[in-house]
Amino acid sequence: MTDPAGLAADDARPPLLDASGRPKTPLMGVDLRKGVDPDDLVGAVGHARDSDRLLVGVADGPLDPPALVLAEALDLTLSEGEAQDARLLPVPDAEAALAETDAAVAAHPTAALVLARLLRITQAVPVRAALDAESFAYSTLLGGAEFARWLDGRAPRAEALSTPDPVLVARDGDRLTVTLNLPTRRNALGRRLRAALVDALDLAILDDTVERVVLDGAGPVFSSGGDLAEFGTAPDAATAHLVRTSASPGLLVHRLRDRVEVRMKGACAGAGVEIPAFAARVRAEPDTTFWLPEIAMGLIPGAGGTVSIPRRVGRWRTLHLALSGVPLDAPTALAWGLVDEVG
Secondary structure (H helix, E strand, O other), X not given: OEOHHHHHOOOOXXXXXXXXXXXXXXXXXXXXXXXXXXXXXXHHHXXXXXXXXXXXXXXXXXXXHXXXXXXXXXXXXXXXXXXXXXXXXXXXXXXXXXXXXXXXXXXXXXXXHHHHHHHHHHOOOXXXXXXXXXXHHHHHHHOOHHHHHHHHHOOOOOXXXXXXXXXXXXXXXXXXXXXXXXXXXXXXXXXHHHHHHHHHHHHHHHXXXXXXXXXXXXXXXXXXXXOHHHOOOOOOHHHHHHXXXXXXXXXXXXXXXXXXXXXXXXXEEOXXXXXXXXXXXXXXXXXXXXXXXXXXXXXXXXXXXXXXXXXXXXXXXXXXXXXHOOOEEHHHHHHHOOOOEEO
16 A cells, blocks of 8 residues: 555556566555645656556545545545545445455456556547457457466356347337347347347448437346357457457447437346447336456456446446446446436
């Protein structure tokens, strides 16, 4: 743990990697409970932005303006009590929350560090460029030891049953309804469903008489995210990158943004959260939950979540969602701005 004065003195500079190339002390806490001396602010902010490590602030209540400026440069700040500011994560016990975050980072340090650094970039650049950056990072992690361990340890999964129409498309006047139609697979986004979804969204882009697109899912869940049976099956990381960026449902939803309403329900995970976040309007049923599981797989959100979710809730809370792996309930998602309506 350091403090703003220590951060200004570059306490976070010691080498990140050990002799084997594995990250050591990948996370450093920053104690904000005594505020920030204005004389330390410029140096602390500069070193925070350049830090190789993941930096997590700890606060015991509201922050004064200098501390808020520093919190913006940190990767996450845990604040006891109510915290409306997107730069802060409200927690009952900041020290305990820091320990939990440190444990999550220590379990998958490479994925956690890559995600933190990526989130420093993606909120500040255009969407297409940010999606390219996300895909480059994701493809790199596909070749990493953390993902390899997850692949080796996962339980065998049955292949999805063939469905004639993995996506249903219905036109009603100026409205196009697009329905994910693999309910027995919880609408997991495998190759067939993703390709069909891209075709349906392309239809709306090509036809400017479509003034409204409603995206929903058949069955009890909007989407459980990527189809785990297909993870690690791309012929190589470069091909995976090109597939991800040339056929991106998230990018198409972004291009259609002002015309799209997504209707979410059930336990939504990964891509099932990332793609909807691009839409201008997201409605969720009261029992909907939102979950980013990728860090525990040695990966990062790869369906646009490092781009879409920060634009709704900020990069700091996005990082928390990914590191914690804990589902977010619908009321909290509404309060944060991840969804626009619950009911």
